[in-house]
Amino acid sequence: MRHQGFTFKKLKFASFEFTCCEGCQLQLANRESTLINFLELLDIRNFRELSSEQHNNFDIVFIEGCISRHDEVDRLIKIRRQATTLIAFGTCACFGGVNSMKNKFSIEEVVAEVYPDMVVETLPVKKISDVVTVDISIPGCPVSKEEVERIVVSLVTGSQVTLPKYPVCVECKAQLNTCLFELGEICLGPITRGGCNAVCTTGKTPCLGCRGPSEEINMPAFLELVNERKLNLEDLREKITFYNAFEGFINYEA
Amino acid sequence: MYLSTKGILAFVNELYSSKPTGKECDGMIYKVISKAEFKRFIDTLVLNNPSFGPRQVDSDIRGDAVYHFLPVTSFDDIAFDYTATASSAKHFFLPFREELSRFAFHGQDWNQHINYDTNPIVLIGLRPCDISALNILDDVLLNGHFPSPYYLGKRKNTFVIGMDHLPRPDCFCKSMNHHSVQTGFNLFCSDIGEEYYLSINSSKAFNFLKEFNTRDPHDEDNCRLVERRKLISNSFLSEVDVTALPSILDIEFDSPVWEKWGNKCLSCGTCAMVCPTCYCYSVEESFAIDLNGATRQKRLYSCNLVDFAVVAGGHNFRPKNGDRLKYRYYHQHRGFAENANQQICVGCNRCGRACLAGINPKDVINDLRMEKESCLTNVSLSPGRT
Numbered sequence: 030m031r032h033q034g035f036t037f038k039k040l041k042f043a044s045f046e047f048t049c050c051e052g053c054q055l056q057l058a059n060r061e062s063t064l065i066n067f068l069e070l071l072d073i074r075n076f077r078e079l080s081s082e083q084h085n086n087f088d089i090v091f092i093e094g095c096i097s098r099h100d101e102v103d104r105l106i107k108i109r110r111q112a113t114t115l116i117a118f119g120t121c122a123c124f125g126g127v128n129s130m131k132n133k134f135s136i137e138e139v140v141a142e143v144y145p146d147m148v149v150e151t152l153p154v155k156k157i158s159d160v161v162t163v164d165i166s167i168p169g170c171p172v173s174k175e176e177v178e179r180i181v182v183s184l185v186t187g188s189q190v191t192l193p194k195y196p197v198c199v200e201c202k203a204q205l206n207t208c209l210f211e212l213g214e215i216c217l218g219p220i221t222r223g224g225c226n227a228v229c230t231t232g233k234t235p236c237l238g239c240r241g242p243s244e245e246i247n248m249p250a251f252l253e254l255v256n257e258r259k260l261n262l263e264d265l266r267e268k269i270t271f272y273n274a275f276e277g278f279i280n281y282e283a
Numbered sequence: 284m285y286l287s288t289k290g291i292l293a294f295v296n297e298l299y300s301s302k303p304t305g306k307e308c309d310g311m312i313y314k315v316i317s318k319a320e321f322k323r324f325i326d327t328l329v330l331n332n333p334s335f336g337p338r339q340v341d342s343d344i345r346g347d348a349v350y351h352f353l354p355v356t357s358f359d360d361i362a363f364d365y366t367a368t369a370s371s372a373k374h375f376f377l378p379f380r381e382e383l384s385r386f387a388f389h390g391q392d393w394n395q396h397i398n399y400d401t402n403p404i405v406l407i408g409l410r411p412c413d414i415s416a417l418n419i420l421d422d423v424l425l426n427g428h429f430p431s432p433y434y435l436g437k438r439k440n441t442f443v444i445g446m447d448h449l450p451r452p453d454c455f456c457k458s459m460n461h462h463s464v465q466t467g468f469n470l471f472c473s474d475i476g477e478e479y480y481l482s483i484n485s486s487k488a489f490n491f492l493k494e495f496n497t498r499d500p501h502d503e504d505n506c507r508l509v510e511r512r513k514l515i516s517n518s519f520l521s522e523v524d525v526t527a528l529p530s531i532l533d534i535e536f537d538s539p540v541w542e543k544w545g546n547k548c549l550s551c552g553t554c555a556m557v558c559p560t561c562y563c564y565s566v567e568e569s570f571a572i573d574l575n576g577a578t579r580q581k582r583l584y585s586c587n588l589v590d591f592a593v594v595a596g597g598h599n600f601r602p603k604n605g606d607r608l609k610y611r612y613y614h615q616h617r618g619f620a621e622n623a624n625q626q627i628c629v630g631c632n633r634c635g636r637a638c639l640a641g642i643n644p645k646d647v648i649n650d651l652r653m654e655k656e657s658c659l660t661n662v663s664l665s666p667g668r669t
Binding site: 207220 | 344351374379380391552585602639640
């Protein structure tokens, strides 16, 4: 691919899933209008959802899911050694995701509930960066394909990879939505990273923070707003811990 | 009413070379129309043109209706008794996202395509403060050294119908002297009971109205108009003292008031998004997915957002919430050189209503004034006896 005197190379690409629903990887095959152009940017070496061919030499790797077993740790370390750029792909990879609810219970309790009378080896949930170095994070439950396209184009062209630093409110206001706080709900929009085009709040569903905290959030002011409106603190706790994306801010909880 | 790209460019050239009057006809023409005939007029207008007017979208927790300017296709779609829309009409002229140009690459060369074309629309029910906001945007975006053809195209192709209204308890447009408006609209309707008193400010509006039954106002109608204006003017419950505000802002540059309100600020940008005059933006250039071209996009941004003042290399000139909030108030209430240091706040209090942290111009400005007054009190204290 040559343009304006520059030569762009396809990414030697692989994608692997760990503990997750594979929904984020499925997004890579979504958005048909640009799918052919998108795949043109990738030399797919290993990606079981799109190709049965499997090669073990790749540079850029997407990791979907969290880590919840010993063998996953070993497999991830091996992938990290091979990859030049490792991308935590989706909310589970970036923060632990919904699976993190497991960490609220003891391992024995969890196994007894899900696999009664069976011997199951399992670990408390870890996000990818707890195990290996992550170069780039693409959050979202699921990821936004549009954002993935933008980032893949940046990787191919050697441009800076960025995520929006502002919260969901910016895009929510552009959709002319009624603020969900004004409808009596707790919404994590004011503290959650934008870039999703406020898809949930546009559907009148409060933001659960799947994209994690926006840059330099004002958690005390956010908690004050929930308190001042006398909203349900149990609801707040449930929302803020839903994806385990606000781990570092948990001390602020009322 | 349609103005094409070619027409817009010609108009921009004219703007470069001369000072525009901002008006389509020299004098205002006044008429009176019955409410039944007005309904017929609006129905005809919206049936034949893409039109937008206030519609109720929700009821909030207090039971108050929430309105937005949305597409309408008949008189009955329009909530003529609405109070104020949650978001302003700004985005019809300055879209939240707008493509500025498109690039096509071929070999070692490239072409740039720019399109100012826009569909003509009718915008119904704007309040005087909303129209004042457009006049302020005209000052910044049309009457400066570099008129914006993008804005001009939308402004010239929008037929604006204004409606007067009784203020909400928190409206402070009277303090900003924007509770009435003399220019910037095609047609303005004052509610004088069974009829509307029409101020016709464009030949377009005059020609449209020729097809409908209107009459010249009598003395009695003029009296009713004066009464109506008096009633509106006397109905304001909120007042913000803006006397000498620009100089107070200069003096209070280092005031602790900014940190106090800054600590509350969520830096979510909501205030700027709903504001009728906040026009700050960011520009992004991105490759097309096929790498054969690129686009340059403009998007409305807010000076309260954390990376508003980040420059290449990563330095942030305004890393603190309070600093960012301060500069928003500076722009709003002290003005910038590009609009002759005029205040650009029109007093609609949309930002105050939308702010989840309870930050609003009235309280912030009063706080600054108290700061100022207490400092004067301290200075004038007599020295104690020894």
